[in-house]
Amino acid sequence: MKIVDEYFGCDVFGPAAMQRYLPHAIYKQMIAVMEHGKELPKEIADTVANAMKDWAMDKGATHYTHWFQPMTGITAEKHDAFINPTGPNAVISDFRGKELIKGEPDASSFPSGGLRATFEARGYTAWDPTSFAFVKEKTLYIPTLFCSYDGSALDKKTPLLRSIDALDKAAVRLLNIMGYDVQKITITVGPEQEYFLIDEKMFKDRIDLLATGRTLFGAPPVKGQELDDHYFGNIDERVKAYMEEVDEELWKLGVYAKTEHKEVAPCQFELAPVFSSANIANDQNQITMDVLKRVAAHHGFVCLLHEKPFEGINGSGKHNNWSFTTDQGENLLEPGDNPKDNIRFLTILAAIIKGVDDYQDLLRISVASAGNDHRLGANEAPPAIISIYLGEELTAILEAIEEEKEYIDSANKKLELGVSALPTIAKDSTDRNRTSPFAFTGNKFEFRMLGSALNISCPNTILNTIVAEELTQFADELENYAAEDLTKKIIDLIRRTLKDHKRIIFSGNGYSEEWRLEAQKRGLMELKTTADALPHYTDPKNLALFEKHKVYSASELHARENILLENYYQVIVIEAKTMAYMLRKQILPAVFEYEAKLATIIQTKKASGIDSPLEEQILFNINDPLELVSKHLENLEELIESNPESEKEKAVFAADKILPLMEAIRSLTDTIEKNIPKDFWPLPDYNDMLFRS
Numbered sequence: 291m292k293i294v295d296e297y298f299g300c301d302v303f304g305p306a307a308m309q310r311y312l313p314h315a316i317y318k319q320m321i322a323v324m325e326h327g328k329e330l331p332k333e334i335a336d337t338v339a340n341a342m343k344d345w346a347m348d349k350g351a352t353h354y355t356h357w358f359q360p361m362t363g364i365t366a367e368k369h370d371a372f373i374n375p376t377g378p379n380a381v382i383s384d385f386r387g388k389e390l391i392k393g394e395p396d397a398s399s400f401p402s403g404g405l406r407a408t409f410e411a412r413g414y415t416a417w418d419p420t421s422f423a424f425v426k427e428k429t430l431y432i433p434t435l436f437c438s439y440d441g442s443a444l445d446k447k448t449p450l451l452r453s454i455d456a457l458d459k460a461a462v463r464l465l466n467i468m469g470y471d472v473q474k475i476t477i478t479v480g481p482e483q484e485y486f487l488i489d490e491k492m493f494k495d496r497i498d499l500l501a502t503g504r505t506l507f508g509a510p511p512v513k514g515q516e517l518d519d520h521y522f523g524n525i526d527e528r529v530k531a532y533m534e535e536v537d538e539e540l541w542k543l544g545v546y547a548k549t550e551h552k553e554v555a556p557c558q559f560e561l562a563p564v565f566s567s568a569n570i571a572n573d574q575n576q577i578t579m580d581v582l583k584r585v586a587a588h589h590g591f592v593c594l595l596h597e598k599p600f601e602g603i604n605g606s607g608k609h610n611n612w613s614f615t616t617d618q619g620e621n622l623l624e625p626g627d628n629p630k631d632n633i634r635f636l637t638i639l640a641a642i643i644k645g646v647d648d649y650q651d652l653l654r655i656s657v658a659s660a661g662n663d664h665r666l667g668a669n670e671a672p673p674a675i676i677s678i679y680l681g682e683e684l685t686a687i688l689e690a691i692e693e694e695k696e697y698i699d700s701a702n703k704k705l706e707l708g709v710s711a712l713p714t715i716a717k718d719s720t721d722r723n724r725t726s727p728f729a730f731t732g733n734k735f736e737f738r739m740l741g742s743a744l745n746i747s748c749p750n751t752i753l754n755t756i757v758a759e760e761l762t763q764f765a766d767e768l769e770n771y772a773a774e775d776l777t778k779k780i781i782d783l784i785r786r787t788l789k790d791h792k793r794i795i796f797s798g799n800g801y802s803e804e805w806r807l808e809a810q811k812r813g814l815m816e817l818k819t820t821a822d823a824l825p826h827y828t829d830p831k832n833l834a835l836f837e838k839h840k841v842y843s844a845s846e847l848h849a850r851e852n853i854l855l856e857n858y859y860q861v862i863v864i865e866a867k868t869m870a871y872m873l874r875k876q877i878l879p880a881v882f883e884y885e886a887k888l889a890t891i892i893q894t895k896k897a898s899g900i901d902s903p904l905e906e907q908i909l910f911n912i913n914d915p916l917e918l919v920s921k922h923l924e925n926l927e928e929l930i931e932s933n934p935e936s937e938k939e940k941a942v943f944a945a946d947k948i949l950p951l952m953e954a955i956r957s958l959t960d961t962i963e964k965n966i967p968k969d970f971w972p973l974p975d976y977n978d979m980l981f982r983s
């Protein structure tokens with residue numbers, strides 16, 4: 291039996307490996323680069339590259355790759371061998387600093403949203419020394435950023451790093467004004483990953499799963515999640531073996547995979563890591579998704595990361611736990627145990643409340659995708675309306691502050707801002723409301739709208755940037771006051787902010803219809819679909835925000851809006867094509883066959899003078915919806931062919947025309963499926979996939 295602390299991180303070029311393979315002085319420089327964001331001196335790049343290569347080759351690597359996260363949402367890599375020809379029939383293993391620092395993948399086919407002119411279609415990758423390189427399947431993976439020659443970000447990581455800088459700058463400035471000796475803050479993120487596991491055989495027999503990641507047809511199973519008997523249930527042997535291998539792989543890659551349990555739906559599971567810095571958490575979540583998928587194949591499973599693989603059964607999300615910490619290791623979202631730190635906590639809390647209210651649209655956009663639209667607003671995931679849940683006690687404290695009332699806590703202690711400490715907020719009382727999209731959970735916020743397949747960089751980029759903006763506004767205001775007035779001015783500022791933005795705080799049931807009406811009254815935004823949400827990306831206030839904090843330039847933002855709109859449209863068109871294909875090639879022929887069989891029975895019986903009311907009824911049950919399906923199918927095929935002009939029109943067309951028609955077809959086909967014997971149905975059904983996996 292292997293002991294985890296002996297092999298944890300063994301495939302990562304982390305501090306331990308660096309210390310072994312690098313000269314001490316250079317090792318120190320590398321650590322400074324990683325910890326303090328210092329620039330890597332060019333002249334040490336060759337040494338670092340060589341050490342990395344030696345280490346990787348000792349681990350069996352033959353190739354290296356610049357690993358990057360283009361705007362498609364999945365990671366990309368292009369492998370090069372560590373060899374250089376030295377003469378006829380001779381090579382040496384070689385890896386130079388310049389190859390480490392910069393790569394030029396021929397990556398002109400990635401979407402750039404117009405950021406690259408075609409005559410200069412290549413982008414380049416640049417090593418990100420703040421994340422760790424690692425070895426996987428005989429290849430050294432070097433985390434990189436992906437940019438165009440004019441420096442525009444063509445990926446998801448570059449804006450994330452820029453937003454980390456922006457929040458760092460803004461928070462340090464405000465904390466310094468407030469009298470804290472802080473030089474740097476670190477953003478911490480822990481993404482909880484949900485997924486489905488189904489049998490590989492069932493998966494391969496379903497073209498919809500293969501091509502789109504979700505089932506486009508399927509009558510409900512005999513048993514869904516009514517009994518709640520899957521949630522936290524025992525994990526069976528095969529799944530257990532899978533999870534053990536996943537853990538081992540992740541631990542080798544330095545990912546702190548910690549908690550695993552069954553989720554609400556049959557075949558659904560969750561993996562939560564221990565949090566790490568935002569940049570590393572982002573890379574590690576990509577690694578986690580990759581390992582979950584890869585290891586599944588060893589156990590005859592397929593891991594589905596789609597947000598809604600099965601209709602009528604909970605979908606999969608990804609809770610993004612987010613906080614930030616000072617260089618003294620103090621979590622800034624931890625209510626303090628002394629008056630001064632409490633004011634700091636409340637100031638930051640007020641800034642977050644204001645940020646979430648001011649930029650509801652951006653938070654919604656940050657989780658927008660065709661897949662996630664099936665979850666948001668359904669009775670399983672937060673609604674498409676953004677609100678904040680703070681827990682009863684904190685909400686009551688904020689109310690008391692806003693209304694300048696006394697607050698007496700449960701231990702009968704009076705709260706006086708600036709004088710006494712906040713009552714200890716019981717952790718339990720903060721995490722009851724699972725229906726909230728953005729919940730305070732004791733010492734961090736949990737953003738719960740993310741879909742399971744999402745790259746987490748966008749939501750974190752947006753969170754960091756909006757909070758950077760609010761902290762900057764606070765700093766601009768507070769820097770004008772003398773130290774002795776500061777506490778009073780801060781309390782005024784908190785009070786004013788709460789008055790202006792309390793509409794975003796909501797403690798009730800986010801799934802209820804009353805909340806939608808209430809949210810409308812409060813003037814909160816409800817951006818139901820990706821097509822509704824995305825066009826707000828480039829609203830003037832959002833452009834101004836991103837330009838001010840140097841997170842996205844105007845052209846980078848326009849590019850993203852277009853790419854995401856186009857992607858949304860394409861995903862839905864592929865689903866529509868898959869649906870049409872399955873109907874024509876599999877479902878309709880099967881239904882005709884069964885109808886013919888029924889007709890024959892009816893005729894044979896009739897010839898013998900016997901009535902067949904039952905057979906006729908079934909034939910009718912099938913044929914009635916079938917006629918409609920066939921009509922809708924022709925319409926669907928027309929919609930697939932029509933190609934609206936702009937990206938915006940395409941997205942709206944997909945949301946308003948294609949999707950509703952697909953839903954109508956599905957509901958009719960599911961009725962037909964219920965009336966057809968299993969042997970005639972050409973696909974594994976929901977019972978097969980959910981119970982025989």
Ligand code: ADP
Pocket residue numbers: 478479480481482562563564565566611612613614621721731733734
């Ligand atoms: P709960 O969601 O019940 O509060 P945990 O406290 O175990 O559960 O945390 C869930 C996730 O939040 C884990 O991935 C954990 O690492 C992460 N997390 C905990 N503290 C922080 C923090 N300060 N910053 C970011 N993520 C955190």
Ligand code: MG
Pocket residue numbers: 482609736
């Ligand atoms: Mg949680």
